[in-house]
Amino acid sequence: MEYPQAYVPGKNDPYYPILNQNNRDRLNLYLKEIENLNGTVLFAGRLANYKY
DSSP, X not given: XXXXXXXXXXXXXXXXXXXXXXXXXXXXXXXXXXXXXXXXSOOOSTTTTTOO
């Protein structure tokens, strides 16, 4: 069961990735790595899309 809470900088960790430029850049790095897997791994769901 999930118990989401509001993100408070310095107090807790964000529950889901925050859509900012740093995380968009990170997503692009992940997508490049996925291309090297040649379909051997299936990523699905909201966290596979790196967004809520």
